[in-house]
Amino acid sequence: MKIESMRPGHARQVLDVYRLGIAGGNATFETAELSWERFDAGRLPGHRLVAVDGDDLVLGWAAVSRVSERAAYAGVVEHSVYVRPEAQGRGVGFRLLTALLESTDAAGIWTVQSGIFPENTASLALHRRAGFRVIGTRERIGRLHGRWRDVVLVERRSPVVV
Numbered sequence: 001m002k003i004e005s006m007r008p009g010h011a012r013q014v015l016d017v018y019r020l021g022i023a024g025g026n027a028t029f030e031t032a033e034l035s036w037e038r039f040d041a042g043r044l045p046g047h048r049l050v051a052v053d054g055d056d057l058v059l060g061w062a063a064v065s066r067v068s069e070r071a072a073y074a075g076v077v078e079h080s081v082y083v084r085p086e087a088q089g090r091g092v093g094f095r096l097l098t099a100l101l102e103s104t105d106a107a108g109i110w111t112v113q114s115g116i117f118p119e120n121t122a123s124l125a126l127h128r129r130a131g132f133r134v135i136g137t138r139e140r141i142g143r144l145h146g147r148w149r150d151v152v153l154v155e156r157r158s159p160v161v162v
Contacts, residue, residue, distance in 0.1 A: 006048035013058035115151035
């Protein structure tokens, strides 16, 4: 497995991995597939990665989005990490997240944050392992398929951006 920059040629497979995450019900509030144009417009260039195997199969991806256009939040991003179900438990998510954090640290980003469903225990464990801390839980913050869902807020402050 290798980690590389996400390119337009990865689009179909990246969106497929995202679709599988949506279908799993514990990765996102999204319920509909995105077009590549919408996906691309919502994520910052320079901080989009894929994990590919020897056959160029995208095993997973990671990317960041702005949290605000305000100058005060220029160094704060929200991130996503998605791993193909059959590749889960093999270190793909950790390698992607580690590489993403190296990228954001190098770019002067001081806070990387995310919201995770509490039922997604694998993602919570991954983030703890990568140095994230739990900020708190937003209870009943959104509805998914007619059911209220909580979201655990996690963040990682850069050890190099002071």
